[in-house]
Amino acid sequence: MRILGIPGSLRSASTNRGLLRAAQELAPSGVEIEIFDLHEIPLYDGDVEAEGDPAPVAAFKRAIRDADALLIATPEYNRGVPGVLKNAIDWASRPALAPPLAGKPVGLMGASTGLGGTANAQRQLREALGFPRARVLEGPRVLVASSYEKFVDGRVVDAETRASVRELVEALVAEASTEQTARAA
């Protein structure tokens, strides 16, 4: 089982990247989580797309197609989805009739310094992912508020947060397994 982890922050010390590293540590055996860095993804431009996807975009879309499920860890910027992440989703929503995101099980989690723990960003993300027909899990919800209390040197040290990340990964694996079984039948 292959899960593609997508951090919505480019910061090397990103707590959201830290959530994905925790997911890697806590994943059941046989489940591999690869983290895809969005640094190289250019701004969406329909003229550029018409000439063919730039190499980093093609690699991103291929990684999504090859994955059994996606795990997105998003910060919240100004009560919403960071532009870096929304931009990547815009690329992955194309072509509109057969986007790589269609039918893909997606787990959402997020860490922010505020009290909402990325609830606003995750709500927007759920809506944006619904349009290209991704299948976003309803829960368990991983909303890490006051993140500065829960990470040390980029590692999640809060037991409750680690438990919720583990639960989400397990739910995502269960959803992707059901999907695989249905496809094989």
Ligand SMILES: Cc1cc2nc3c(=O)[nH]c(=O)nc-3n(C[C@H](O)[C@H](O)[C@H](O)COP(=O)(O)O)c2cc1C
């Ligand atoms: C432009 C910007 C806007 C932000 N807006 C919010 C916000 O609306 N709510 C919130 O809880 N935190 C907000 N923050 C703080 C982020 O939660 C914090 O920087 C978080 O650690 C970013 O995630 P990262 O550690 O993965 O980079 C904002 C930070 C930036 C840089």
